[in-house]
Amino acid sequence: MQIEAAIVDGRMPSGERxxxxxxxxxxxxxxxxxVREALKILKQKGLIExxxxxxxxxxxxxxxxxxxxxxLALFMKQHPVExxxxxxxxxxxxxxxxxxAMTHGxxxxxxxxxxxxxxxxxxxxxxxxxxxxxxxxxxxLNIMLARMARNPLFEWVMRALQMGFNSxxxxxYQNPRFRDRAAANWSDTARALRDGEIMRALGFIxxxxxxxxxxxxxxxxxxxxxxxLQEDQP
Amino acid sequence: MQIEAAIVDGRMPSGERxxxxxxxxxxxxxxxxxVREALKILKQKGLIExxxxxxxxxxxxxxxxxxxxxxLALFMKQHPVExxxxxxxxxxxxxxxxxxAMTHGxxxxxxxxxxxxxxxxxxxxxxxxxxxxxxxxxxxLNIMLARMARNPLFEWVMRALQMGFNSxxxxxYQNPRFRDRAAANWSDTARALRDGEIMRALGFIxxxxxxxxxxxxxxxxxxxxxxxLQEDQP
DNA sequence: TGCCTAGAATGGTCCTACCAAACGGACAGA
DNA sequence: TCTGTCCGTTTGGTAGGACCATTCTAGGCA
Numbered sequence: 001m002q003i004e005a006a007i008v009d010g011r012m013p014s015g016e017r018x019x020x021x022x023x024x025x026x027x028x029x030x031x032x033x034x035v036r037e038a039l040k041i042l043k044q045k046g047l048i049e050x051x052x053x054x055x056x057x058x059x060x061x062x063x064x065x066x067x068x069x070x071x072l073a074l075f076m077k078q079h080p081v082e083x084x085x086x087x088x089x090x091x092x093x094x095x096x097x098x099x100x101a102m103t104h105g106x107x108x109x110x111x112x113x114x115x116x117x118x119x120x121x122x123x124x125x126x127x128x129x130x131x132x133x134x135x136x137x138x139x140x141l142n143i144m145l146a147r148m149a150r151n152p153l154f155e156w157v158m159r160a161l162q163m164g165f166n167s168x169x170x171x172x173y174q175n176p177r178f179r180d181r182a183a184a185n186w187s188d189t190a191r192a193l194r195d196g197e198i199m200r201a202l203g204f205i206x207x208x209x210x211x212x213x214x215x216x217x218x219x220x221x222x223x224x225x226x227x228x229l230q231e232d233q234p
Numbered sequence: 235m236q237i238e239a240a241i242v243d244g245r246m247p248s249g250e251r252x253x254x255x256x257x258x259x260x261x262x263x264x265x266x267x268x269v270r271e272a273l274k275i276l277k278q279k280g281l282i283e284x285x286x287x288x289x290x291x292x293x294x295x296x297x298x299x300x301x302x303x304x305x306l307a308l309f310m311k312q313h314p315v316e317x318x319x320x321x322x323x324x325x326x327x328x329x330x331x332x333x334x335a336m337t338h339g340x341x342x343x344x345x346x347x348x349x350x351x352x353x354x355x356x357x358x359x360x361x362x363x364x365x366x367x368x369x370x371x372x373x374x375l376n377i378m379l380a381r382m383a384r385n386p387l388f389e390w391v392m393r394a395l396q397m398g399f400n401s402x403x404x405x406x407y408q409n410p411r412f413r414d415r416a417a418a419n420w421s422d423t424a425r426a427l428r429d430g431e432i433m434r435a436l437g438f439i440x441x442x443x444x445x446x447x448x449x450x451x452x453x454x455x456x457x458x459x460x461x462x463l464q465e466d467q468p
Numbered sequence: 469t470g471c472c473t474a475g476a477a478t479g480g481t482c483c484t485a486c487c488a489a490a491c492g493g494a495c496a497g498a
Numbered sequence: 499t500c501t502g503t504c505c506g507t508t509t510g511g512t513a514g515g516a517c518c519a520t521t522c523t524a525g526g527c528a
Contacts, residue, residue: 020509031482033267036510037274044275045308053490054508063312071305072390074279078297081386088334089387096326152315153323156306157391254478265513270479287521288477 018048018058065152069160083216086161091209093157097149098201102193105148113144114190124173124183135170141186171215178215182208252282252292299390303397317450320395325443327391331383332435336427339382347378348424358407358417369404375420405449412449416442 018024021039025032039058042048046067048058105113120137123129139162146158172182185208192201246252253261258269273292276282280301282292339347354371357363373396380392406416419442426435 022509025482031480033270033483034481036267037271037480039510040271040274041278044278045305050510051490052488052510055491056489056509058510063309065309068302068305068309071279072302072394074281075297075299075302075390079386085385085387088385092326092330100322151319151322152313153319156309256478259514265511267514268512271511273479284479285521286479286519289522290478290520292479 014060014062016060020057065156065159068156069163072160073163087209087212090161094205095202097146097154098193098205099198100151101145101148102196102198104150109148110194114194116141117186117190121183121187124179131170131173134173171219172212175215178211182211246294248294248296250294254291299393303394306394307397321443321446328439329436331380331388332427332439333432334385335379335382336430336432338384343382344428348428350375351420351424355417355421358413365407368407405453406446409449412445416445
């Protein structure tokens with residue numbers, strides 16, 4: 001529609017408030033439904049935020065990474081990828097990100113990463129760890145690491161991957177035989193990163209994915225326990 | 235809305251036809267406007283295709299990579315990425331893809347890649363090379379390489395990057411001082427890949443990005459010639 | 469048999485009305 | 499004067515109806 005273009009090309013500054021739907025309706029000489037549908041699309045694209053009530057309306061806002069990630073995640077849902085391919089990709093990304101993070105990350109960030117990794121390790125040592133909490137923490141660790149690389153592209157890709165299907169990572173934590181080792185490995189990685197030992201850090205990352213491959217292989221031979229691979233986003 | 239979820243989770247096969255808006259309206263006990271807005275969003279996401287007339291309606295369709303790319307392109311418009319960050323990312327991807335392509339690509343693919351690379355080299359040796367043709371060929375070379383890695387994730391990321399912002403690569407071809415070297419480097423890379431010389435191939439890739447960095451640095455010192463960095467997607 | 473038209477199905481638009489939320493100002497009480 | 503409450507106004511959200519434009523189909527007509 002003309003309306004969309006007018007808004008997007010208008011390059012309105014972030015935070016700007018668009019006219020109300022009823023005003024636009026008469027402004028563009030169209031029905032309110034059309035305006036609403038156009039706004040819905042802009043909202044879906046993440047370009048505007050809609051608020052109700054007085055002083056409500058459509059506010060231009062900054063795009064967030066999550067929008068892009070969601071798009072990629074949706075695509076991946078329709079085009080299933082082999083676990084091995086996913087691992088291959090993630091391992092590459094992780095190695096690069098770690099290398100960059102070591103160079104570009106600040107001392108404080110590295111300390112915090114290690115702290116959080118150790119927190120994860122402690123949580124996972126419990127008899128009945130809360131998998132929701134631990135997997136969320138794992139997610140945050142990955143994002144934290146990606147952010148330390150100081151390159152938004154890596155952060156975007158990591159977020160997209162995580163949104164799409166990190167179910168396999170959860171599998172690692174779900175299996176008691178791998179849980180401890182995986183958690184300890186996170187701490188080892190973070191420690192090596194903090195100490196500037198790049199080769200050690202990369203070694204630990206490879207180890208993580210070797211564990212993951214073993215865990216998945218094990219789950220595949222016991223398919224009756226593998227159904228959680230499908231439903232971890234309630 | 236519930237409607238969206240119902241459709242997406244419903245895992246409807248591609249090509250399936252959704253009920254008409256009026257049927258949905260009564261089915262979900264809601265107004266037609268709500269149904270229409272929900273459908274508009276699905277359409278925007280690229281999940282459905284809407285046709286008018288009898289036997290019209292919403293048809294489920296396969297998502298295309300272009301949707302993801304478009305989303306990324308929009309995001310990049312709002313969040314400009316430093317050329318150095320883009321190069322950093324692409325170089326990483328290229329090195330990994332090349333390594334994988336050497337292992338997983340067939341002999342025929344490698345020969346074809348070399349052939350096309352040499353074709354590009356010849357094209358670029360002309361006095362007034364057609365930049366539209368050559369950049370398109372460069373794009374195809376990259377995609378061909380990505381496909382040889384036999385991992386759709388790499389291919390998708392490369393496609394997204396190319397759709398969004400490979401303007402800097404064009405800069406390399408636009409500048410006569412770098413044009414020849416860049417083209418020759420493509421051939422060298424493809425030849426090393428065909429011959430299984432991984433370290434040589436990776437070396438050529440690094441060389442490519444060194445050239446690119448030099449070229450961009452040079453353009454920055456002559457800003458009056460750098461406007462094409464902005465407008466190469468007419 | 470082949471073309472053509474009327475009708476049905478369906479999305480696209482417009483309109484009107486009402487509901488729900490959120491803000492702001494008026495007003496009563498301390 | 500300060501403060502808290504309440505009500506009116508603004509605005510998005512939803513419902514439902516009406517009409518138009520487009521597309522397909524079936525039946526009629528030459």
